[in-house]
Amino acid sequence: xxxxxxxxxxxxxxxxxxxxxxxxxxxxxxxxxxxxxxxxxxxxxxxxxxxxxxxxxxxxxxxxxxxxxxxxxxxxxxxxxxxxxxxxxxxxxxxxxxxxxxxxxxxxxxxxxxxxxxxxxxxxxxxxxxxxxxxxxxxxxxxxxxxxxxxxxxxxxxxxxxxxxxxxxxxxxxxxxxxxxxxxxxxxxxxxxxxxxxxxxxxxxxxxxxxxxxxxxxxxxxxxxxxxxxxxxxxxxxxxxxxxxxxxxxxxxxxxxxxxxxxxxxxxxxxxxxxxxx
Amino acid sequence: xxxxxxxxxxxxxxxxxxxxxxxxxxxxxxxxxxxxxxxxxxxxxxxxxxxxxxxxxxxxxxxxxxxxxxxxxxxxxxxxxxxxxxxxxxxxxxxxxxxxxxxxxxxxxxxxxxxxxxxxxxxxxxxxxxxxxxxxxx
Numbered sequence: 001x002x003x004x005x006x007x008x009x010x011x012x013x014x015x016x017x018x019x020x021x022x023x024x025x026x027x028x029x030x031x032x033x034x035x036x037x038x039x040x041x042x043x044x045x046x047x048x049x050x051x052x053x054x055x056x057x058x059x060x061x062x063x064x065x066x067x068x069x070x071x072x073x074x075x076x077x078x079x080x081x082x083x084x085x086x087x088x089x090x091x092x093x094x095x096x097x098x099x100x101x102x103x104x105x106x107x108x109x110x111x112x113x114x115x116x117x118x119x120x121x122x123x124x125x126x127x128x129x130x131x132x133x134x135x136x137x138x139x140x141x142x143x144x145x146x147x148x149x150x151x152x153x154x155x156x157x158x159x160x161x162x163x164x165x166x167x168x169x170x171x172x173x174x175x176x177x178x179x180x181x182x183x184x185x186x187x188x189x190x191x192x193x194x195x196x197x198x199x200x201x202x203x204x205x206x207x208x209x210x211x212x213x214x215x216x217x218x219x220x221x222x223x224x225x226x227x228x229x230x231x232x233x234x235x236x237x238x239x240x241x242x243x244x245x246x247x248x249x250x251x252x253x254x255x256x257x258x259x260x261x262x263x264x265x266x267x268x269x270x271x272x273x274x275x276x277x278x
Numbered sequence: 279x280x281x282x283x284x285x286x287x288x289x290x291x292x293x294x295x296x297x298x299x300x301x302x303x304x305x306x307x308x309x310x311x312x313x314x315x316x317x318x319x320x321x322x323x324x325x326x327x328x329x330x331x332x333x334x335x336x337x338x339x340x341x342x343x344x345x346x347x348x349x350x351x352x353x354x355x356x357x358x359x360x361x362x363x364x365x366x367x368x369x370x371x372x373x374x375x376x377x378x379x380x381x382x383x384x385x386x387x388x389x390x391x392x393x394x395x396x397x398x399x400x401x402x403x404x405x406x407x408x409x410x411x412x413x414x415x416x
Contacts (some may be wrong), residue, residue, distance in 0.1 A: 004329035007321070043338040056372055057314060060306045068303035070296075078383060079398055085405040092409075137394070207306075207376030208402065212409050214373050218348055221341030225365035226333075229321035232369075233314060 003226065009040065011230040018058065018238020023246060024258040025118050028235035029055040029177045030111060034265040037104075037278055042227065044100055044107075044278055048176030049222030052210050054235040055178040059206035061236060062243070066200035073141045073197055076155070077204045080186070083162045084169030084205060085212040091173025092213035096220055098174075104273025107175050111266035114181040115259040127192045130154035134191075143197050153194050161191035173213035176222075178206045298386050302379055309375030317368030324361025345410055377406065 013035050014028070021028035029051040036047035066072045095103065130140045134155035142150050168182035180202050187198035217223055272278045343351075352370065355363025380403055387395040 001333055002330050003333045004325055006333040006335075007325060007329075042335045045338040045340075046335055053369055053372065056376065057310055060372075060375055061310045064303045064307035064310075067299050067306065070299055074298075074302070074383065075395060078380075078395065078402060081402045082398060082405070085402055085409075089405065089409045138392075208380055208406070211373050211376050212406050215345055215406075215410050219341070219343050219345055221339060221343065223366070223369060224335065225320070225362040225369070226324065226328075227335055228369055229317050229324070229365045232372075233318060233321075236310075236314065 006040075007226070007230045010036070010227065011234045013040065014054070014231045014234025015238040015241075016234075018054075018235035018240075019242040019245075020238075020258055020261075021058075021235070022239040022242025023254050024115075024262070025180075025255070026114055026258070026262065027055070027178045027180050028058055028239050030114060031262065032231060032235060033107060033176065034111070034269050036227075036231075038265065038268055038272070044104060045220075045222050046224045046227050048095070048103075049217050049224060050176075050227045050231040052176035052214055052217060053223065053228045054232045055172075055176070056207050056210045056214070057232050057236050058239045059178055059203045059210075062239070063200070063204040063207070067204060069144065071143045071196060072200045072204045073139070073143075073193070074201075074204065075137075076139050076141065076187075076193070076197075077201045079137055079139065080162065080165045080183075080201075081205050081208050083165035084172065084183075084209040087166040087169025087171075088173035088209050088212040089216070091170035091175075092216040093173075094170075095174045095213075096216065100278055101273045101276055103174065104278040105270050108266040108268075108270035108273065110171060110175060110177070110179075111269070112263055115262040115266070117181045117185070118255055119259050122188075122195050124195050125192065126151060126194055127154045127156060128152070129156075131156050131158060133158045139191075141197070143194065145196075151194070153197065154192070156192045157190050161186045164190055169209050169212075172206075172209050173216075176210075176213075176217070178202075178210070180206070294390065301382060301386075305379055305382065306375060309378065310372065313368045313371035313375065315368075316371060317365045320361050320364025320366075320368055322361070323359065323364055327361055380406075 014032055017031040017035055018028040021031045032051050033047045036042040037044050134140060139155040140153060142152050145151050164186035168179045168186060171179040171182060183202035184198045187193045188195050352363045352366045356367060380399060384399040387399060
């Protein structure tokens with residue numbers, strides 16, 4: 001296959017990955033990796049590098065709008081970035097020495113976890129009290145709801161959330177993904193922050209988290225320009241198209257469909273990893 | 279009177295927060311678009327020059343380049359109009375966008391005299407700085 005043909009196929013694949021990632025709420029990075037490795041036979045290291053670059057692009061792009069609307073809690077994001085960046089650096093260092101089969105299996109397991117998690121029922125809950133540590137760190141905030149009313153919310157269990165964020169950062173550095181699922185669990189389930197604030201703040205944090213591991217990736221040669229270019233552009237436009245469709249449709253059935261599809265991909269990846277085919 | 283003063287300060291705070299949000303929001307948006315436009319142009323150049331060659335991405339070749347060497351090579355490639363180097367410079371610019379976001383936040387927290395967050399933001403910047411040296415190869 002010539003580079004031109006391969007680039008066009010990757011562009012189309014990345015568009016689909018971004019589209020599905022946005023509709024299912026999983027993110028484009030996590031879908032592009034099995035697509036590149038299983039379907040197109042690209043080495044997993046290059047796939048991880050390209051995914052990381054696309055994570056930075058899509059998260060920064062969509063974070064921009066939420067920051068302007070005042071939904072993102074920037075102080076909370078920056079505080080938790082201490083945990084995610086430390087995790088990401090550790091993850092990237094482990095990735096450079098870990099055997100490929102280990103990375104493939106871990107990726108498959110993360111994929112299954114994220115797919116199941118995307119089906120979880122999301123309820124908006126707001127706590128009014130905050131823990132003393134959260135108040136000291138000025139983490140409680142406000143956000144505008146659908147009716148443009150300003151809602152105050154409190155924040156709990158800072159240490160628990162911070163630790164979970166360290167794990168999220170490590171997964172991000174190890175696998176080149178945004179690990180949005182882990183980040184949202186840390187904020188939504190552990191720190192009791194409203195769901196809307198959790199997802200947008202998670203998006204806001206991804207760029208800096210990914211950057212912490214990207215330096216190591218660049219030095220090790222994971223970032224292959226010929227792969228990154230079509231992947232980043234494809235995923236970004238796919239994600240934008242997905243966001244447009246999402247406004248019009250109820251994604252419940254689509255979510256179930258994509259979750260099943262992704263679990264199949266994940267099992268395939270684990271199988272190939274164990275057999276040393278990746 | 280006192281109440282009016284207080285609400286004035288409150289609305290000023292609100293105003294500052296809004297400006298902060300606008301600056302960061304715009305930085306993120308334009309940072310992404312500018313870097314991707316550069317990567318796209320590089321991609322076209324690359325495809326024009328190498329589009330007909332066979333691809334081979336199935337085997338990973340591990341490199342051990344110092345980040346400064348990588349940047350140096352990219353700059354050299356840019357002079358020769360290499361498509362790959364143009365793409366790479368777009369990607370590097372994309373990586374710099376969140377870094378710039380961090381530095382602007384640091385500056386804004388400093389202006390707001392929020393020294394706790396000046397400290398926290400500095401820690402994040404230092405960790406990223408350390409990651410450059412951790413990844414250092416000989």
